[in-house]
Amino acid sequence: MNEAAPRTRIQKRNREIILEAALEVFSAEGFRGATLDRIAEAAGLSKPNLLYYFPSKEAIHVALLAGLMDTWLAPLAGIDPDGDPVEEILAYVRLKLDMARDYPRESRLFAQEIVQGAPRILDQIEGPLKTLVDEKAAVIRAWAEAGRIAPLDPCHLIFSIWATTQHYADFDVQVRGILRPEGETHFDAAHAFLEGLFRRALTPDGPAGAAIR
Amino acid sequence: MNEAAPRTRIQKRNREIILEAALEVFSAEGFRGATLDRIAEAAGLSKPNLLYYFPSKEAIHVALLAGLMDTWLAPLAGIDPDGDPVEEILAYVRLKLDMARDYPRESRLFAQEIVQGAPRILDQIEGPLKTLVDEKAAVIRAWAEAGRIAPLDPCHLIFSIWATTQHYADFDVQVRGILRPEGETHFDAAHAFLEGLFRRALTPDGPAGAAIR
DNA sequence: CGTGATCCTGACCAAACGGTCAAACCTTTT
DNA sequence: AAAAGGTTTGACCGTTTGGTCAGGATCACG
CATH class of the missing domain: 1.10.10.60 (Homeodomain-like)
Incomplete structure (x- = not known):
């Protein structure tokens, strides 16, 4: 075969x-x-x-992971260096949360693989993924240095976006257990919350002494 | 026995x-x-x-999870309703990140259990954990309504703290793969980043028209 | 110091598991 | 229509796994 x-x-x-x-x-x-x-x-x-x-069983698993990697990275690749910084990053957050909602199985598959040390995709992480993150981190760093977003470490910013969005897929049971009996609307609430969180964190301070309302 | x-x-x-x-x-x-x-x-x-x-094997697993639950929840329980809101929450973030650094195995154990649907601790989640979260969420909500922190949904705030801190334990391999060859200092960087992120997000806006520098 | 309770082990078992294989079955091609 | 190539399966195999058990070693205590 x-x-x-x-x-x-x-x-x-x-x-x-x-x-x-x-x-x-x-x-x-x-x-x-x-x-x-x-x-x-x-x-x-x-x-x-x-x-x-x-x-073999392992071949199925590898085929799954390999086939998913590109899809999983697409939203990050979509960050446009020429767009509005805050809106670009917020759009990324939104897309990533949509993926957690629409493809929770894929998220959990990755999560389990990585928690266990990524024995089958470590090279993918240290290769294509690192390359892409380095590239986008450079874009974000430039934005920060230009004062167009708040001065936050780009790599850790990306981590925090991954963490907060994937949390709703990977820890779904916990989220539901705590939010219950709140209905099926918690993804809307999550959208609103993350938008608020990251918008506040990212929006640069006005020039010293400027009035902000 | x-x-x-x-x-x-x-x-x-x-x-x-x-x-x-x-x-x-x-x-x-x-x-x-x-x-x-x-x-x-x-x-x-x-x-x-x-x-x-x-x-049995399962009995060992259950004993582990049960014994850990209290320790795991302690930092959240430590949030003091009478303290300074922003500092209380930031202290919680710091403590939670310390735990991710010092007890990564515990974090990964919980993560795997929950990703797989928490078959052995669902009652603990819907019971003691939910109770504690509800209690602390009420405290945070009161702070928000009093204008002492920015108006953010307390439950999702707690989720975002869990997600961002535990990420450094659960996805350690990925973090290291991307940060490499950055040395062993990335937990310091994470501390600084999360402090900045949540401080910016939590600090309430000044009264309309007030000068902020 | 001896005796009962506790602790430990080698040998073993049944079930579950990943994987193989020859033969049967189905599709496509000529 | 029949050969050729692609697909499917029941039966089977060796290994691993969670768990048992009878008996031996060790410990606590009167």
């Missing part, structure tokens, strides 16, 4: 079915907690059939 | 050794990823001996 390129439409379809099922199971149970039997069941395929399309 | 009360000093000592080893292994590999053999090895005891002190 050539893993890289599907040759028939059955291959393409079943690959996708398997990855979807694997995402469901891996994100909920972790790599070790997930079993081929449960993935096969979720995919509606037999276990040997799974292993016809992927050489 | 009476699980609740150690009757001899050997019992007490070995219980602690086992829990320490279990923390090491569970936090690194997750519940399903950890094996009794690895815990036994880390504890320097035989596997049957482990099961002499705890009736």
Whole structure:
């Protein structure tokens, strides 16, 4: 089985079915907690059939992570150096929170991988991810030095955005447990809160002595 | 084996050794990823001996989580309604970040449990944790309504503090991967950053038209 | 110092697990 | 329509895993 390129439409379809099922199971149970039997069941395929399309359990996991990385990084890549600094960063926050709401399984998959030391994607982190963060951090640093946003460390700012947004996906159970019986609207509240938090933190102080209302 | 009360000093000592080893292994590999053999090895005891002190693998996990919950909640409980609002919250942030630095295994243990749906501590979350959060949220809400801090949703503020601080423990690998080759000082930088972030976000606006420098 | 309670271990077990394989089945191509 | 290539499966295998057990070692105490 050539893993890289599907040759028939059955291959393409079943690959996708398997990855979807694997995402469901891996994100909920972790790599070790997930079993081929449960993935096969979720995919509606037999276990040997799974292993016809992927050489091993680990290969499925790696394929999932690799396929997701780009999608996951896209919002950060979208920060525009020529845009309005505060609005660009707030737009990023909004997009990242939308992803936590719309793709919680992907978020949890990454979270578990990284908590356990990222054994399968460490190179991706130290490679493409670091490169992208370095690039965008430079943009933010320039904004800060120009006084267009408050002087905050860009890397830690990015971390804080990741942390606060992904929290709503990764710690969903805790959030719901504490907010209950507040309904399904807590993502709206989170949007409003994070917008307020980061807008206040980012907006530069006026020139010394200036009146601010 | 009476699980609740150690009757001899050997019992007490070995219980602690086992829990320490279990923390090491569970936090690194997750519940399903950890094996009794690895815990036994880390504890320097035989596997049957482990099961002499705890009736099952799950019992060890539960004992760990239960024993940690109080410690984990202590900093939040320490927020003083009579203190200076901004300083009280900033002190909480500092304490929480210290815990992420000094007790990363505990943080990762909780993180993994909650990511997977908190199957073993859901009642603790919806019970004592929710109660405590509700109590402190009320304090913060009162501060906000009195105009002593900026008007931010207290629950989401607490979430954002948890998220940003625990991020440095739970996603340590990612943080190091991106900050590299920055040395071991990144917790100092994180302290400074979070202090700046939350101070800016929390400090109330001056009265309309007032000069702020 | 001996005796009962506590502590520890090697050998073992059943279930679950990831993975294999030959053979059957289905699709596409000629 | 039949060969060729792609797909699916039941049965099976070796290993790992959580857990048991009978018996031996060690400790506390009268």
